Structures are given as C-alpha cells and as structure tokens.
Amino acid sequence: GQQVQQSPASLVLQEGENAELQCNFSSTATRLQWFYQHPGGRLVSLFYNPSGTKHTGRLTSTTVTNERRSSLHISSSQTTDSGTYFCAIDLTEGADRLTFGKGTQLIIQP
Amino acid sequence: GGIITQTPKFLIGQEGQKLTLKCQQNFNHDTMYWYRQDSGKGLRLIYYSITENDLQKGDLSEGYDASREKKSSFSLTVTSAQKNEMAVFLCASSPLTAYTEVFFGKGTRLTVV
Numbered sequence: 001g002q003q004v005q006q007s008p009a010s011l012v013l014q015e016g017e018n019a020e021l022q023c024n025f026s027s028t029a030t031r032l033q034w035f036y037q038h039p040g041g042r043l044v045s046l047f048y049n050p051s052g053t054k055h056t057g058r059l060t061s062t063t064v065t066n067e068r069r070s071s072l073h074i075s076s077s078q079t080t081d082s083g084t085y086f087c088a089i090d091l092t093e094g095a096d097r098l099t100f101g102k103g104t105q106l107i108i109q110p
Numbered sequence: 111g112g113i114i115t116q117t118p119k120f121l122i123g124q125e126g127q128k129l130t131l132k133c134q135q136n137f138n139h140d141t142m143y144w145y146r147q148d149s150g151k152g153l154r155l156i157y158y159s160i161t162e163n164d165l166q167k168g169d170l171s172e173g174y175d176a177s178r179e180k181k182s183s184f185s186l187t188v189t190s191a192q193k194n195e196m197a198v199f200l201c202a203s204s205p206l207t208a209y210t211e212v213f214f215g216k217g218t219r220l221t222v223v
Contacts, residue, residue, distance in 0.1 A: 033212060043153075043200060043217075048211040068122060088212070097143065097168065098212055100152040 023087030112137035133201030
C-alpha cells in the first residue's frame, strides 16, 4: 500500500478560512518535510519537522512521531496560498532518500 | 545560504534522443538527488548519490543514467527519450546525515516531440 498518504487530495476553501492538511506514514520517520509547490513551479520547503510543532507566520506543522502522522495548518487562508502541498519522509530510519506523498491541492477562492 | 542550479530550464528533445540534465550545488552537501515529477503528481526518485562517484538507484532508474563527477555536480541522462513524454526533473541536495533538510532546485521541464 501507499507508504505516505496525504489527505485530502484536494481542498477548496474561501479566503479567510483555515486549512488542515494531513500526512500519515507507514514507518518511523527521522526526516519529515512539508513542501509547497506553485502551479508548475518550484518546490519550496515549508518545514523540516520530524517531531513536535513548528510555526512560521500563518503556518503550523505538528508531527506526532509515535502515531506516524503530521499535519499542516494554514490559518486565515489567502488566495496566494493556492497550490500543491507535499509531505515527504525518509521511510527507513536514517535513509538518504525522501519518499513523497501524492500531495494536497489547495484552492483558495476570493 | 546556498543555491542549487539546474540547467537547462527547458529542454525539448526528439524521440530516441539522448538528453542530459545538469545540476550544481554550492551548499557543500554530500548527497544529491534526481526526482521526476509528472503533471499533477508527486515526486519519484530516479537516482541519488551520497558522495563523489557514488550512484544509488531510486524507484524509477530504468531509462536513465546518472553521473556524480564531483561533489558539487550531479548530471542525469535520459538514454532514449520517449515521444509525448513531459515531466519536470528536480535536483536536490542534503547533508549526508539524517535529521537534515533537503533543498531543491527550480527544475528542468522536458518535452519530447
């Protein structure tokens, strides 16, 4: 089965609403990163967060390692938040490679 | 801070052609990666390298060759481009040890006609 599962696959919200994106994975992760990708654009790292909670601006990432899940919360969403969000994990502890989920497409409507 | 530079940004090739994509990083990172992203999909690992002259196959290595000529550069060759193939190839780098962030370049968009 899929080793890195992201949900929902897509999410459509009105500007100002909060967004909650989920990532579940099949094994212990020592690397976990959340990325944002503009439509057809560059991959930007949002958080490197293998455990605990991190904040930056309107974004919060929370990873619960022993439950093998991570979430990305976007508060007061803006149209410029639209794009695809990826969760990526090293599925083998200490591995040199990241395995990506299929992403959540976020669309924020004005 | 550092930067990952991928060249070219856009690559158009003909069916059956051998095509080479290049990547340079000035982070002094040990590990470099090549990922492929098809339209609307996630990233899949093609090759990675943990040091100069090292090569490790990813999930999608068939049809590709790679070369780590020196620590700062990692090239990817499409051995025989397939018609109607369109994807973005992303290069990345990271320090060798775990618990570290991975950084990505801006990508090379490949179109095969």
